[in-house]
Amino acid sequence: MNTTKAIIFDLGMVLIDWNPHHLYRKLFDDEEQMKYFLANITTMDWNEEQDMGRSLQEGTDILINQYPEHEANIRAYYTRWDEMLGGIIEGTAAIFNQLKASGKYKLYALSNWSAETFDIARQRYVVLNQFDGIVISGVEKVRKPFPEFYHILLNRYQLKPSECLFIDDNYRNVAAAEELGIPSIHFVGPDELLVELKKRGIIPDTNGPIASA
Template structure:
């Protein structure tokens, strides 16, 4: 049997694969200069700090810890939770049509995302293609994060996946490597064009 006969499911990461996510989309609106914004994101609201949201800590609790260390930045820190949606200005170009084509071809689509609690429903409201994902596992809700194998196991169980018959797509090399170790096929996302070519070569999409 060829790959096309074997592959039955595709798992999508969400941030920077299906939708654009970057705190700069929000903070560019409030800082006078790029340099000030970069200093704030490099020293105050860092990625390391943000990862606690993805682990399940509430915005309020995580902000409180940070505001105690940076009381002069309290208002800016609170914006992270209050205006989190503005970090996602739009979908990633040309991926929605691939999701729709896969869905139409009868491929089971699922999501596995490092994301704070409560934000996924908002995204589904804004980007209807996300509603085509049958099961989506969100790190903040599970208290587990990629690339920890345990969160992949949660999705495997919930979605009834056979990793060898499933393509995993993520923009993070570490997350793709973790999927490969569990027996998934993997694709490191760099853009819709490369992904479309990969989907065609795997027989998941018909040649255009």
């Protein structure tokens, strides 16, 4: 029996194609050098500090002090951040639209995202204004996978964990949600997500194609 009342989406790499490769392929001629830079200089751990509220300027200055030889490429991370946005992930957007149209579920977003860059995305993507609520780490000064971040959304919108479904591409974040009693799906792609939602009875299991976004 489907008891789900609220569906919680991660945003980057689930609904929105955010990827530093979109920018840095323009800046590096060598793919391996680009991968090294992103893995060892502008790391995900470093980026998550900005997602948790550290200013973009402070984060940039810290790295430039550590790696002055990479200053130009470090500065590009946020001065050209919008070039990391590749667009909406159409399959996920189509699922979102079908869930929205059904009227059966409240739809929320819980995202690790800098408060300073989120407005750029919000102005670009209409779907970000169609959620019933959005909780952004850079605003709250805490992020996934810390339990406090999930609790902010649950408490703010008076949600019961067992009546929610959480979708995230980072298994670390999925595991943290499940520890709190929130049923979760590890996102690997829109097709697999659709199959899982049908399996759980959230989207009707019909043979017809899902409507495009």
